[in-house]
Each structure stands twice: as C-alpha cells, then as structure tokens.
Amino acid sequence: MDRPDITIVIPALNEEKTIPYFIKETEKVRKSLGMEFEYLFIDDGSTDGTLEMLKKLSKASDTVHYISFSRNFGKEAAIYAGLSHAKGELVAIMDADLQDPPSLLPEMIRSIREDGVDCVGTRRVSRKGEPKIRSFFARCFYRLINRLSKTEVVDGARDYQLMNRKVVEAILSMGEYNRFSKGIFGWVGYKKKWLEYENVERVAGETKWSFWKLFAYAIDGIVAFSTAPLTFASLVGTLFCLVAFIMIIVIVIKTLAFGDPTSGWPSMVCILLLVSGVQLFCIGILGQYLAKTYLETKKRPIYLVAEQELGEETR
C-alpha cells in the first residue's frame, strides 16, 4: 500500500453512536478532495459496541484501521498511540463526535501544502451549547496557565489539528507519561496557523469529561508545563519568615519595655492556624510535583494494546 495522503487519528471512548456519522461526513470531504485517507481509530477501552463496529468497518474497507487498548488510558494516550502508527504524509487528530468539523480539512491541507506551514490548529471562538460555569472555569484556567507557563496554551484550542511528519515526530519524541497535549503541541513549536470556528455540539452520545475530570486535567497541565507554583511556595515561605522575624523583634522590645502581660492568646492561635495552613498548602504543591516525578520514573508504558488491525506496514 502506498502512503496515504492523510491519516486521521480518532480517539474513541464509547462512540458507537457517532462513528457512522463521522465516517459519512468525512468521506464526503475526502471525495470532494479526491485524496486517499487512512482512518485510524483508537478504541480507548470502550464498554459499548465501539470495538465490534471498528472490526466490521476495518474488514469492509482497507482504509479503516484500529488499535484497541486493554483498558481506558485517556485521550492523551490514544493520541500518542495514533500518531505512532499513522502512515499518512500528513496526520490529523479528530474527535469522533463531529465537534471537529471535517469541512475545515480542505483549508488546512491547502495551508500546509501551499503556505508552507508545518501545522494547522483549530480554535473555537465561542463555547455556545456548553454550561456557563464550565466556560467560566475554562477561561480562568487558560488565563492562569498562560501566566504560569512559558509554553503558550491557546484559549479554545482544540486537539483538532493537521500536521506534517516533522511535527508528528517531534510530538512522539516527547515520551513523557503525563501527557498534556495542549501543552505538548505548543511546546514543540514549528510554523503554526490557526483556523477559527464556532463551537459545534456533538452529534450523538455524551461528553466523557465530568467537571472533576476536567479539574484534574487542569492541575495536570499546570504541573506538567510550569514550575511556578514551586517558586510561589518558596516566596510565601520567605515572606512568612520575614514577618516572623520582625514580630520577634517587636515582641522582645515590647516585653523588655512594658513587662509581659499574658494577653494575645486568640491572635496567637489564629497565626498558628494560618501558618500551618500555608505550610500544608505548600507541601501539597510539592507533593503534586513529587507524585508526577514518581510516575515518570516508573517508566510505565503510555498505553497497552489488546488487539489491533493496522493494514500493511508501509514504514
């Protein structure tokens, strides 16, 4: 088999309802372009009929391939697995739920082939159809991480992007276990162009991200791409030492000058509580980094494959 023009990597967790729509819409675009696509689905430990559907599809067509994980490893791991096995000249990452409109593909391909960019990313400029509170926290997160990290994490950026081999290899060279894709994509650099579009709601099924899952993801992102919280902990520590030092001097002078009346017990308890609170908070920050370091040093595999069908080897 020749190298396909484009490999589309599709992480899928319980997407039996959306996959048929996805293929139908993307095929329309492919036909209009007259190109060869390879569809590489990553079944991320689905518990519905996703795997059976993928098996059927890959049997029926030699452009559909799949990798099925031994359990749920998360979208980040699925993206890594997909990029590792993609055969195409260009590689796109797309969600199965059509929230990443295939209609943007022609413009993305044109940008890479004609404008000489290495990667075309997409950004949704609105978040319509999403709960207000979720949008609010998302915005806060982007503001925070961009202040804390030197790596640019673009607000509203999707994982939906088309890239050439150079960028794919660069992303794969980052073999870390804690994979925060939005940061990794920014970190590798290269010439990147952004396309903007209005948010689209998923065609069927449900989102896999609960509020708490997103919250944990946000913490992961900050820990993975910034060490500013550690600096913050040392700064707060220094500040408290300074305050304590001044207070000691004040109290010593006061005691020498005016004697030692035993008042001030409540204020002391307050200070004690505050300081130990800050201490625990800072130890917590340290713990976050230590935990991530611990996991990295174990060098566990990013994903495990239960079964796969990848067609003929071309690489």
Ligand code: UDP
């Ligand atoms: N997904 C995955 N593993 C996960 C969670 C999600 O492979 O643990 C896939 C999911 O099947 C979908 C894409 O990642 O194709 C985006 O997920 P979803 O649409 O639920 O997220 P949202 O668009 O709501 O952010």
Ligand code: MG
């Ligand atoms: Mg979605």
